[in-house]
Amino acid sequence: MISYEYPLNERIRTLLRLEDLFLKLAHFTANSGPQDHHIALLTLFETLEVASRADLKVDLVQELERQRQILVSFRNNPEISEEALAGALYEIEQASTGLLAMAGKIGQYLRENEWLMSIRSRAAIPGGVCEFDLPSYHYWLNHAPEVRRRDIEGWLSPMAPIRDGLGIVLRLLRASGHPENQLARAGAYQLTMAGRSAQMLRVRVPRSEPVVPEISANKYALNIRFLLPETVARPRVAERDVAFELTFCSL
Known part of the structure; x- marks a missing residue:
């Protein structure tokens, strides 16, 4: 991972x-x-x-x-x-x-x-x-x-x-969270924070998955897009389901 x-x-x-x-x-x-x-x-x-x-x-x-x-x-x-x-x-x-x-x-x-x-x-x-x-x-x-x-x-x-x-x-901080298995459908994942507080997110992806997470978050919502790690062309969203592990960490 x-x-x-x-x-x-x-x-x-x-x-x-x-x-x-x-x-x-x-x-x-x-x-x-x-x-x-x-x-x-x-x-x-x-x-x-x-x-x-x-x-x-x-x-x-x-x-x-x-x-x-x-x-x-x-x-x-x-x-x-x-x-x-x-x-x-x-x-x-x-x-x-x-x-x-x-x-x-x-x-x-x-x-x-x-x-x-x-x-x-x-x-x-x-x-x-x-x-x-x-x-x-x-x-x-x-x-x-x-x-x-x-x-x-x-x-x-x-x-x-x-x-x-x-x-x-x-x-x-890293030890404070509990990992949860999640699925990004068509390479995208969204979550409403709904009062959930955290100081850091940890996203773990299998090494066999050639994708890179692009993360944006605020107190209202979390958005993750899994991109194909292109080194020449512009990165593109991986248009397939991606299984990953998500942890909210807070002291």
Whole structure:
């Protein structure tokens, strides 16, 4: 099955974007090639840009505290494992402590690094980070892989509480829903929300189905069209019934 997640508010949209960027950062940093570490650095700049758009730290702290209170209410419940509950509470408390310890604007230490900001500004120009544009960056890219990796991890580590906090929130959000089997007749599916509240939708489609969901939703209605994933022509609606799995997720 291929999962497609659709955020229904700006806060979840930001968290999903940051999650994707942190995953890419981890992937490219773990590799050893100069081009891998170049992409890791560009991804770090994207992460800085997205994380600066909202009062992210406050939102995460408040949501983690809300989830902590919910979990505390499950104590002494015979149907809940005390060991698992204690582990979840510890994880939330550790993430909250890390977030509260973050001082100032997210990523301000990166903005104060003139060398990194010179790379960031040149990277906005197509082909702008050639060796003749940034010889000091070319020198860095020719360092040993472990030196570059240590530098990237050092620049990333102050943002680790953001990564850990959003990871917990998104994990709880994904676990909150109950999947339902649905059928899009002639490639189209409509549902009246009728007071149903959700923060994110998950659509899962069998890998054998060569279709891509196009999702639009508001507080009144949900519409999904399954399109044929054309790479040359304009995408067309798959004019056949498509079975899929739909999950409404809400904290």
